[in-house]
Amino acid sequence: AQSVAQPEDQVNVAEGNPLTVKCTYSVSGNPYLFWYVQYPNRGLQFLLKYITGDNLVKGSYGFEAEFNKSQTSFHLKKPSALVSDSALYFCAVRDPGAGSYQLTFGKGTKLSVIP
Amino acid sequence: GAVVSQHPSRVICKSGTSVKIECRSLDFQATTMFWYRQFPKQSLMLMATSNEGSKATYEQGVEKDKFLINHASLTLSTLTVTSAHPEDSSFYICSARFGGAGTEAFFGQGTRLTVV
Numbered sequence: 322a323q324s325v326a327q328p329e330d331q332v333n334v335a336e337g338n339p340l341t342v343k344c345t346y347s348v349s350g351n352p353y354l355f356w357y358v359q360y361p362n363r364g365l366q367f368l369l370k371y372i373t374g375d376n377l378v379k380g381s382y383g384f385e386a387e388f389n390k391s392q393t394s395f396h397l398k399k400p401s402a403l404v405s406d407s408a409l410y411f412c413a414v415r416d417p418g419a420g421s422y423q424l425t426f427g428k429g430t431k432l433s434v435i436p
Numbered sequence: 437g438a439v440v441s442q443h444p445s446r447v448i449c450k451s452g453t454s455v456k457i458e459c460r461s462l463d464f465q466a467t468t469m470f471w472y473r474q475f476p477k478q479s480l481m482l483m484a485t486s487n488e489g490s491k492a493t494y495e496q497g498v499e500k501d502k503f504l505i506n507h508a509s510l511t512l513s514t515l516t517v518t519s520a521h522p523e524d525s526s527f528y529i530c531s532a533r534f535g536g537a538g539t540e541a542f543f544g545q546g547t548r549l550t551v552v
Contacts, residue, residue: 353538364442364529364543365480372538411479417537421485422468424541428479 323348323416327427334402335435342397342430344412353415354395355424356386358408365411371395382406402434438464440532442544449520449551457515457547459530465510466532470541471503474527486513520551 324347334340346352353372357365369380371388379385386397397410409431413424439462449455459469468487472480484500486492486507494500502524504516513532517524527548531541 355540357543362445362527362546362548364440364545365531367540367542370538370540415537422533422537422541423470423482423485426479 323352323414323419323425325412325414325425325427327410327412327430329430330428331431331433333433333435336404337401340399340402340406340432340434342410342412342432344395344397344427345393346395346412346414347393348414348416348419350416350418352395353417354386354388355413355415356380356384356395356397357411357413357426359411359429360408368397368410402432404434404436407432407434438462438532438534438542440466440530440542440544442530442547444547445545446548447550449549451521451551452519454516454518455520455549457517457528457530457549459513459515459532459544461511461532461534461542464532464534466513467510467534468532469507469513470531470533471505471513471515472529472531474529474546480529483515517549520549522551525549525551 326345355370356368371378376388412427441460443458471483483498484492484494488510492505507513529546530544533541
């Protein structure tokens with residue numbers, strides 16, 4: 322079974338400071354990892370994904386994430402936070418060997434960027 | 437990125453009535469569509485997976501007779517909440533995907549259902 326943990330319910334960061342939103346995963350094989358962002362009363366927007374290759378993945382809106390196999394982590398980062406980055410962030414995993422296209426989501430992390 | 441349109445964005449209905457939510461992939465053919473339910477301040481709970489032309493696969497604990505899912509074409513899936521009750525009030529989100537396992541899923545904007 323696959324699972325995702327987002328250990329922080331909320332992350333607060335000052336505008337202009339770097340931000341990190343943590344994610345760890347558990348799958349039986351090699352994972353496909355995704356980050357999504359959700360604004361209030363909206364669906365999820367895709368930010369970035371790791372499938373294979375370079376461990377550092379760059380995505381939309383200046384976000385990036387680093388895949389760390391030994392630590393089974395896929396933390397989301399941004400060098401300089403904007404107030405408009407305030408939203409709910411979800412990490413998700415898919416096990417390509419499981420024969421299913423389902424995504425398993427973490428519980429989400431609310432990011433608040435303080436002006 | 438690909439666009440998924442979900443309609444309506446908000447609906448209020450009376451207890452005992454049925455509500456239909458539509459999910460359309462606008463610029464791609466979706467081989468698989470997913471329906472989620474999201475409770476306040478919680479993650480997404482997968483309700484069912486549907487493939488075009490076949491019956492939906494429901495997750496454990498989801499009543500298939502209450503949440504009817506139809507995936508009649510490669511661009512349209514519908515979720516009908518039958519005989520709605522206040523406890524069905526929630527945020528429902530669809531997603532659609534195509535291609536191999538490494539392809540991301542694209543999400544609709546969600547539907548806020550309130551049953552009064």
